[in-house]
Amino acid sequence: MPYIDGFVIAVPADKKQAFIDHARMADSMFIEQGAIRVVECWGDDVPEGKLTDFRMAVKAEADETVAFSWIEWPDKSTRDACFAKMMDPANTDPRIDMATNTPPFDGKRMIFGGFVPVFEVTAQGEAR
Numbered sequence: 001m002p003y004i005d006g007f008v009i010a011v012p013a014d015k016k017q018a019f020i021d022h023a024r025m026a027d028s029m030f031i032e033q034g035a036i037r038v039v040e041c042w043g044d045d046v047p048e049g050k051l052t053d054f055r056m057a058v059k060a061e062a063d064e065t066v067a068f069s070w071i072e073w074p075d076k077s078t079r080d081a082c083f084a085k086m087m088d089p090a091n092t093d094p095r096i097d098m099a100t101n102t103p104p105f106d107g108k109r110m111i112f113g114g115f116v117p118v119f120e121v122t123a124q125g126e127a128r
Contacts, residue, residue: 002036002117003076007069009110010060016042018104019067027071029095033082036072043067058109067105079114 011019020040027038043066046054054066073079086096094100 001075003073003079004115004117005071005073005079005112006115007067007110007112008054008058009067009069009105009107010055010058010064011067011105013063013065015104016065022101022103023069025095025101029086029093030071030082033085034074034078035082036074038071039069041068057111060109076114076116 019042023038023040027035027040030038043054046066048055054060054068058066060066071079073082085091086093
C-alpha cells in the first residue's frame, strides 16, 4: 500500500526560486531512493482562520508564504529505508547536506508526518 509524507513550511516570499531550487535538488534523491513522486506547492489561496490555519501552524510571518509538499512512496518500508540512509552520518550526498543545499526556510517551524492512505477518488472513481 502507498505511503505519504506530508510537509507544511513557511518560506520567505522573496525566496520562492531558492525554495524551488532546494526542493529540485533534494527531491531527486527521494526519487532515486524509491519515491513514486514528489509534489511541491507554493501557497496561492491560504486563508487566515479564527482558531487554526496553515499560517498559524508554521508561525508564518507577514513576509512568508506557506508551502505544502508531499512525497508518495510505494510503501512505508521504502520510505523508512530512505530516511535511515539520509540520517546515516556516513551519508555524504550533497543534496541533503545543509552546507551545500541550505534550506531557504526555518526548518524548526516545519510540520510533517507520515500517512497511510485510507481511500482515493480519481476521475475514474474510488480506487481504494
